[in-house]
Amino acid sequence: MTHEHPQAVAIIPARGGSKGVPGKNVAPVGGVPLVGRAILAALAAPSIGAAYVSTDDADIAAVARQYGAEVIDRPASLATDTATSEDALLHALDAITSTTGRAPRVLAFLQATSPFIDSEALERATRRVLDGADDVVFSAFETYAFLWRRGHDGAEGVNHDHSFRPRRQDREPHFQETGAFYVMRVDGFQDARFRFFGRVGLEQVPEATAVEIDTPDELEVARRLAAGTAGAPARTLEVDALVMDFDGVHTDDLVSVDQNGVESVRVSRSDGMGIGMLREAGLPMLILSKERNPVVAARGAKLGVEVLQGIDRKATALRDWCAQRGIALDRVAYVGNDVNDIECLEIVGWPVVVPEAGAAVAAHARLVLTKPGGAGAVRELAEMILKAR
Secondary structure, eight states: OOOOOOSEEEEEEOOSOOSSSTTGGGOEETTEEHHHHHHHHHHTSTTOOEEEEEESOHHHHHHHHHTTOEEEEOOGGGSSSSOOHHHHHHHHHHHHHHHHSSOOSEEEEEOTTOTTOOHHHHHHHHHHHHTTSOSEEEEEEEEOOOOEEEETTEEEESSSOTTOOOOGGGSOOEEEEEEEEEEEEHHHHHHHOSSOOSSEEEEEOOGGGOOOOOSHHHHHHHHHHHHHTTOSOOOOOOOSEEEEOSTTTTSOSOOEEOTTOOEEOOOOHHHHHHHHHHHHTTOOEEEEESSOOHHHHHHHHHHTOEEEESOSOHHHHHHHHHHHHTOOGGGEEEEEOSGGGHHHHTTSSEEEEOTTSOHHHHTTOSEEOSSOTTTTHHHHHHHHHHHHO
8 A cells, every 4th residue: 555645545345255246346248347337437536646446356456556546455344234335435545544644634435336427526526625615425316206105095105295296396396315335534434434424415416317227238337328428538648568359340341242252351541550659669460350351361461461361259368469468458459349349348458349330239338439440540549549659
């Protein structure tokens, strides 16, 4: 752990024993594991000086370090179904204090099961607590929903008189917790040992960010939402290698066939220039294709890029290629367009798709390009990689 004394820190409890969605905290949404998304959201808030993940799971710990968090080893007694988040937070604060010599003033408690944490709202909430305006601030969205409960004599209204139906503009709005974050004064939390105490404020966030993942269906919904909004919290596209599908990435996924059965495709000179710039920068690159076609080898030779084609198990080939070169998979960008790319998209740090990719494929992407395959997609990605370098 670091030995600095940030005024505000984020703590993300993430145990490994999820029953509803096994491996939930490292399940990718928008190409980034859930715990990674929470870390990125926390570190994007300027007032939060460090992020800590409290976990009992080696896989979660590895992902946490990959995304820039410190790891606190959570004892088994605090990783059961009955242990509370407050228990894990208090333990984490003790660990931070023993390491740095001083507790932070403010704690931001983030939940990895909320994949769309609003960093700007988190920053506002943190400033409110740091500045003394509130003791606790939590994320919530405005709702005018009619709530009901089952009674002995049938259903009855909770937040309204069900014998009268007021118009929306005549109703008082309520606010629903999103579960995404709770920012609190550390000394007050340690005294109360509960997340709500003193003066409690709410930070309103868009309802669209209020997704919580507790079931496989909710995970699938989150993945589709992430794909529709280009996915993950922002971070510089720093990679050590680029691996590319060919058809649909270097081409528009169309093929011309002459009367002799000879196939030809169209490629982009702009894409070729982008590959040339990456080659000059010394970035290792690979074209990895399921199809076997002389045009793929010819294009690879023209670009000066290694080609592996006729590959049925693309993820295995990708792992082997990286292992031979000592390149970590989380430092690889893979760009594809179709369902046979999913296995590769799932194992790299930067899964990328072209805009024509179907929803099932885009759901695995961290980045959705704006330029079409065969018409600038590779150049667009090349420029992003070079900018980061």
